[in-house]
Amino acid sequence: MMDVFEAATKRMEVKDYKDKPVPTEIIQKILEAGRLSPSAMNMQPWSFIVVRDRNALRMIGELSPTGKYIAGAAFAIAIAVNPDDKWYQVDTARAAQSMMLVAWSLGVGSRWVGGIERDEVKKLLKIPERLQLLTVLPFGYPKHSAKGVKNRKPLQQVAFLEKYGEPWSKQTEQTSQTL
């Protein structure tokens, strides 16, 4: 069991994976997290293709300029989406985030890969023309300790109260100790 706040705030993007398979039960849970995610008009614009075959993972890695490490993943999930649905990017990214958080809570790292030769990977995975390949998410047990300090803008730069630019932080001076 892992608390949601802990997972959401501590999860790191992981690209180096142990040479150790991830049990089917865990992959199944990750898929369920995606399947049960909400979407506009309940369109569920996604398909999830689980890739475990080492040769296929290597080929996808070669076809991914920013995701060569897919080659070393225990498995990957290619996400194909229906671009006719206006909200397909947002809805599917939400589903993917749920999947990645569930994976993390079960000890499995993952990372969003953006730079992919999509047409080639679509052919490899027999994804129909009409669908778009949104991303390929590699998963695996982290090779290195996945604890780290996150380099993020401070809250006062990204959170405001009532109007853009008005400080949220005033609200929290008295409560920040408890977090």
Add this chain to the structure above:
Amino acid sequence: MMDVFEAATKRMEVKDYKDKPVPTEIIQKILEAGRLSPSAMNMQPWSFIVVRDRNALRMIGELSPTGKYIAGAAFAIAIAVNPDDKWYQVDTARAAQSMMLVAWSLGVGSRWVGGIERDEVKKLLKIPERLQLLTVLPFGYPKHSAKGVKNRKPLQQVAFLEKYGEPWSKQTEQTSQTL
């Protein structure tokens, strides 16, 4: 504490809220979940404007054809994004999903609102021209029991193994009992 898998698979979109404020500590945790989310090149393309003022919530509700219920939220978070960042939709949707899951784990419901008169709401919240209003997320304690059966496609329609169209479900016949 709520387990990530439970939150990801049981969370419902909620639009009816109790007339009960949400403590600042909880809003702070929700904001932290967004702030610490990953993004392409660590661009962090998001700003979060917390709206608690009842009049502002009512006005945003009026300006949201598919989100009139924003008027009755305990608070809302308007999310402004930098559209120069290629991955702003995906990255910010991931951050939003983390925020909504953390809220859920703390008993707070929320819902993605798509239909908003964005230019008007941007003016109201003094969001700069150059930013886009991605969504306004209303939050609040659910008025009704938020348990329900989810109406989703079965896993065999959305999950495949190695190639699009090849059944994933064969893999899981022996393990589905344990879930």
